[in-house]
Amino acid sequence: MIAFFTAEPSTIERGQASVLKWDVKGADTVSINQGLGTVSASGNRSVFPSSTTSYTLTASNAGGSVTESVTVNVTAPAVKEPPATPAPSDDFGTMVSKLIQDIYFDYDKSEMREDSRATLTKNADALKTIFGKFPNNTLTIEGHCDERGSAEYNLGLGDRRATATKDFLTQLGVSADRLRTISYGKERPTCTESNEGCWSKNRRSHFVAQ
Amino acid sequence: MKNFILPCLFAVAASLAYGQQGADIVGRIVGGQKAVIAIPDFRGAGRAGNFAATFNETLFSDIDQAGVFKMAPKSMFPLNVPQRPEDFRKPLQYDPNNRTRAPWLLDWSEPPVSSDFLAFGYTAEQDNQMVLFGWLFNVRQPEVSGAQVIGKIYHGSLDEEGARKVAHEFATDILRQFGVESLAGSKIYFVSNRSGSKEIWVMDYDGSNQKQFTFYKNLVTMPNVSPDGTRLAFTSFAGGAPQIVVHSLETGRKIPFYNQRASMNATAAFTPDGKQIIYSSTASGWAQLYRANSDGSKLERLTNTRSIEVEPKINPKTGNEILFVSGRGGPQQIYKMNIDGTDVTRLTTGEGEASNPSWNPQGSHMAFAWTRGYSPGNWNIFIMDVATREYVQLTQGAGRNENPTWAPDGRHVVFSSNRSGSMQIWSMLADGTQLRQLTSAGVNEKPVWTK
Numbered sequence: 001m002i003a004f005f006t007a008e009p010s011t012i013e014r015g016q017a018s019v020l021k022w023d024v025k026g027a028d029t030v031s032i033n034q035g036l037g038t039v040s041a042s043g044n045r046s047v048f049p050s051s052t053t054s055y056t057l058t059a060s061n062a063g064g065s066v067t068e069s070v071t072v073n074v075t076a077p078a079v080k081e082p083p084a085t086p087a088p089s090d091d092f093g094t095m096v097s098k099l100i101q102d103i104y105f106d107y108d109k110s111e112m113r114e115d116s117r118a119t120l121t122k123n124a125d126a127l128k129t130i131f132g133k134f135p136n137n138t139l140t141i142e143g144h145c146d147e148r149g150s151a152e153y154n155l156g157l158g159d160r161r162a163t164a165t166k167d168f169l170t171q172l173g174v175s176a177d178r179l180r181t182i183s184y185g186k187e188r189p190t191c192t193e194s195n196e197g198c199w200s201k202n203r204r205s206h207f208v209a210q
Numbered sequence: 211m212k213n214f215i216l217p218c219l220f221a222v223a224a225s226l227a228y229g230q231q232g233a234d235i236v237g238r239i240v241g242g243q244k245a246v247i248a249i250p251d252f253r254g255a256g257r258a259g260n261f262a263a264t265f266n267e268t269l270f271s272d273i274d275q276a277g278v279f280k281m282a283p284k285s286m287f288p289l290n291v292p293q294r295p296e297d298f299r300k301p302l303q304y305d306p307n308n309r310t311r312a313p314w315l316l317d318w319s320e321p322p323v324s325s326d327f328l329a330f331g332y333t334a335e336q337d338n339q340m341v342l343f344g345w346l347f348n349v350r351q352p353e354v355s356g357a358q359v360i361g362k363i364y365h366g367s368l369d370e371e372g373a374r375k376v377a378h379e380f381a382t383d384i385l386r387q388f389g390v391e392s393l394a395g396s397k398i399y400f401v402s403n404r405s406g407s408k409e410i411w412v413m414d415y416d417g418s419n420q421k422q423f424t425f426y427k428n429l430v431t432m433p434n435v436s437p438d439g440t441r442l443a444f445t446s447f448a449g450g451a452p453q454i455v456v457h458s459l460e461t462g463r464k465i466p467f468y469n470q471r472a473s474m475n476a477t478a479a480f481t482p483d484g485k486q487i488i489y490s491s492t493a494s495g496w497a498q499l500y501r502a503n504s505d506g507s508k509l510e511r512l513t514n515t516r517s518i519e520v521e522p523k524i525n526p527k528t529g530n531e532i533l534f535v536s537g538r539g540g541p542q543q544i545y546k547m548n549i550d551g552t553d554v555t556r557l558t559t560g561e562g563e564a565s566n567p568s569w570n571p572q573g574s575h576m577a578f579a580w581t582r583g584y585s586p587g588n589w590n591i592f593i594m595d596v597a598t599r600e601y602v603q604l605t606q607g608a609g610r611n612e613n614p615t616w617a618p619d620g621r622h623v624v625f626s627s628n629r630s631g632s633m634q635i636w637s638m639l640a641d642g643t644q645l646r647q648l649t650s651a652g653v654n655e656k657p658v659w660t661k
Binding site for chain 2: 182
């Protein structure tokens with residue numbers, strides 16, 4: 001009697017929707033528990049369970065009733081950092097560390113990746129606010145590299161990353177004379193293991209309040 | 211005195227495991243099959259005996275490390291060791307089964323010693339001084355009268371230092387007979403973090419006598435020494451961004467050097483006459499190569515690309531060709547150009563990544579680091595004949611091996627390797643043999659070998 005009863009997707013993050021779909025033949029009444037009540041013989045309905053929930057569809061006619069159940073698993077959503085909101089009393093260094101994020105590069109590259117452009121755009125907006133509040137402070141952009149290229153070449157590469165970062169911020173309207181650059185090449189890694197997980201963290205421009 | 215030049219005596223190339231091309235290159239550098247030398251322990255008479263052990267260790271080590279000779283095993287030596295030429299007495303009836311009655315040339319040239327040369331003599335106390343009576347004999351000669359190659363007296367103080375001094379001088383004279391400059395007295399400058407931050411350190415060529423040279427309590431790295439051995443240039447973060455600093459090696463003091471306005475001035479090297487410095491600067495926005503007087507004045511830009519270019523090294527013989535590292539064609543490779551920036555050619559094949567070019571003193575070969583055949587970051591030491599571009603790989607994937615530089619004798623290479631678990635300084639003969647670890651405390655890298 002029940003052709004199908006599904007939930008797509010069967011696993012959702014809390015707050016997201018799962019769609020129940022069903023098709024029943026030869027039933028007089030069709031109902032779904034969990035407060036959905038009587039429904040048509042075939043149809044679909046979006047549900048937003050806040051925890052893992054089983055839905056039972058009951059189809060009845062003169063001969064009796066049959067049931068079919070599906071479960072929607074609900075996971076906790078990734079905890080999103082609330083946007084840091086600087087307190088009015090924050091000093092320059094605190095504001096920089098709250099609002100300005102490092103950007104990352106591909107191996108042997110100083111071109112901006114898509115994610116770095118997005119981060120830098122946010123950084124630029126924040127910097128205009130911060131520099132407006134602290135007219136006498138400057139920001140140092142440190143260029144870093146992973147351990148694989150030679151130390152000498154990486155000194156040049158880190159410098160290129162820092163300079164390209166400065167140029168990008170300047171194009172977005174940040175005052176160039178508030179920005180300094182320094183290359184540490186591969187001399188100051190933030191992560192010291194020899195794997196891509198670590199290397200990708202070290203290929204970065206890091207922002208330091210002065 | 212007769213000079214023995216190895217390539218003339220022993221024309222047979224050593225059979226090395228690099229393929230014919232490689233064997234040719236290192237054969238030309240280290241000189242093929244080696245002569246055998248026997249160095250029995252010298253006796254010390256009187257108070258000189260207190261320092262005999264130091265003398266014998268130093269003499270043996272100097273000759274062994276030079277890589278010119280095969281050292282005859284001491285356990286095979288005859289019981290009667292000569293101390294003076296007069297001790298050689300020809301047996302009346304030579305009996306190969308019983309020749310211990312008197313030291314004779316054949317005792318040393320025949321099996322089991324099978325030596326070509328014998329160094330012998332003794333030290334003694336004379337007027338409160340150490341005196342060394344040293345001889346070198348060619349034991350392949352038929353008569354004692356024709357065997358002497360060196361017979362000389364050396365003077366030193368009556369202490370450990372004096373014992374080392376006379377041993378070094380005798381070793382230098384022996385090696386000179388074979389056209390080889392002794393490394394005794396040569397120094398290796400290097401970078402060590404053992405004081406808490408990277409600073410320049412210095413040690414004797416054999417790893418002894420390690421001392422801190424700079425005290426900036428900051429990041430100090432990438433040393434280079436002037437050809438006359440009087441000045442040291444390096445890259446320092448003491449003022450913030452990386453800048454070039456020059457020190458006198460005679461006074462230890464800082465010498466003025468004008469750094470052009472740039473976020474990075476680094477990887478300085480001296481011209482053969484010591485009058486100019488070439489280096490890499492980001493004044494244009496990219497790390498590019500410049501030439502200046504040794505005080506930084508009279509700047510001239512040598513390269514003009516939008517790529518990263520570092521580590522310029524001028525041919526020490528011609529003073530013209532510059533080796534350098536560039537990313538102009540993609541991953542970092544080694545290029546060559548004239549000192550005015552013309553005639554740029556790539557030397558490495560474009561495979562992998564290449565770095566750390568270093569001219570040999572003869573200006574014919576370069577040692578360098580290359581990841582060819584390995585994934586990025588896995589450096590090995592190579593040597594290339596710059597004219598023919600034939601190359602040979604000297605290290606074979608044991609750890610990361612970087613920053614090779616030549617010894618003043620043009621036969622040895624010092625480099626850094628983490629094959630022992632941490633980055634340390636190693637030396638080897640330029641055919642990849644005679645590996646020696648010279649440091650062990652802290653992290654040590656970027657060695658430069660000077661006279």
